[in-house]
Amino acid sequence: MVVQGQSDSSFQQFVEECRKEYEQIQTELKEVDLLIQQTVGEVDRLSQRSAQVANRLRQVESLFDTIPREDIREAYTAVLETQQRLFTMRGQLEKLQSDQRNMDRLARLLRRVLEFSQVDVSLQGQVAEEEEGETMPLVIRIIEAQERERKDMARQIHDGPAQALTNLVLQAEICERLFDSNPERARAELANLKTAVAATFQKVRGFISDLRPMMLDDLGLVPTLKRHIEGFNETNEMQVSLLVTGRDRRFAPYKEVTAFRVIQTLLINARDLSHASNVQVSLDVGENSLHAAVEDDGSGFEMEELASGPIAEQMGLRALRERVEMVGGEFWVESSPGRGTRVSFDIPL
Numbered sequence: 001m002v003v004q005g006q007s008d009s010s011f012q013q014f015v016e017e018c019r020k021e022y023e024q025i026q027t028e029l030k031e032v033d034l035l036i037q038q039t040v041g042e043v044d045r046l047s048q049r050s051a052q053v054a055n056r057l058r059q060v061e062s063l064f065d066t067i068p069r070e071d072i073r074e075a076y077t078a079v080l081e082t083q084q085r086l087f088t089m090r091g092q093l094e095k096l097q098s099d100q101r102n103m104d105r106l107a108r109l110l111r112r113v114l115e116f117s118q119v120d121v122s123l124q125g126q127v128a129e130e131e132e133g134e135t136m137p138l139v140i141r142i143i144e145a146q147e148r149e150r151k152d153m154a155r156q157i158h159d160g161p162a163q164a165l166t167n168l169v170l171q172a173e174i175c176e177r178l179f180d181s182n183p184e185r186a187r188a189e190l191a192n193l194k195t196a197v198a199a200t201f202q203k204v205r206g207f208i209s210d211l212r213p214m215m216l217d218d219l220g221l222v223p224t225l226k227r228h229i230e231g232f233n234e235t236n237e238m239q240v241s242l243l244v245t246g247r248d249r250r251f252a253p254y255k256e257v258t259a260f261r262v263i264q265t266l267l268i269n270a271r272d273l274s275h276a277s278n279v280q281v282s283l284d285v286g287e288n289s290l291h292a293a294v295e296d297d298g299s300g301f302e303m304e305e306l307a308s309g310p311i312a313e314q315m316g317l318r319a320l321r322e323r324v325e326m327v328g329g330e331f332w333v334e335s336s337p338g339r340g341t342r343v344s345f346d347i348p349l
Contacts, residue, residue, distance in 0.1 A: 222283065242283070
């Protein structure tokens with residue numbers, strides 16, 4: 001058994017260390033952001049310079065037989081030096097951006113730890129009083145949930161924006177090769193490239209919105225959920241309807257995030273795993289609790305399948321249940337073959 005006082009003291013010490021680390025990372029992020037801005041400016045300047053010296057080199061090559069050898073050497077040297085400098089600065093920019101992303105992820109994790117440390121002190125006592133191995137400590141559960149989200153995020157980036165950007169690079173290389181040999185086709189490829197860039201930009205915007213809708217911080221759960229469902233209906237054959245009852249109001253940000261993420265995941269499950277045609281999302285904002293339900297008309301499952309096995313793993317119901325329970329809520333699943341699936345949860349406000 002764990003001694004309660006020692007557990008509380010260790011937990012508070014851990015929280016204080018997280019707070020100091022979070023403040024340090026925020027300071028470092030500001031410094032990195034300034035460096036990125038300066039590097040971007042230098043890359044832009046070098047890109048312009050590279051275009052100028054490349055144009056000068058083409059002029060030199062067109063007069064190769066008449067132009068002085070010293071001018072030829074200077075033109076080639078200018079191109080080589082500019083390209084090397086540009087390559088170096090782009091590498092530095094990529095490293096700074098990678099550092100920024102890693103620090104952002106760590107800052108988000110630390111912020112969530114700090115948020116959850118204030119959720120419900122009784123959860124700490126519950127963990128401390130349980131036999132070791134029976135219940136995972138709260139912090140471990142938070143970190144594991146964060147790692148699952150990172151894994152999903154990495155897969156989505158690989159399948160979405162990363163693949164799209166790779167295709168854009170290939171199209172750009174095709175255009176570059178066609179400029180001299182077939183200008184007409186080069187112009188056609190440029191038009192295709194422009195269309196592809198616009199489509200990729202929209203995908204990236206959607207991806208960013210899925211990661212963290214700005215509306216959630218500014219307007220709260222209900223408006224964000226309405227907008228998310230509108231976008232979901234526009235891009236999917238499955239139709240989702242939303243019914244909101246009670247008084248639309250703001251509540252703790254970490255609880256708004258929890259409710260939104262759970263409903264977001266359940267909609268994806270209904271589309272990809274239940275193969276539903278219609279989904280009803282119900283949201284009741286009471287004085288003391290939030291009740292939400294997501295019910296689909298999909299294929300449905302045996303309850304045993306949802307307790308364990310491949311389907312349970314794909315749907316991530318255990319992770320969703322833990323997420324709701326970490327904020328003091330309850331989580332229920334009802335399903336049967338041919339009758340769809342209904343998932344509901346309560347979160348105390």
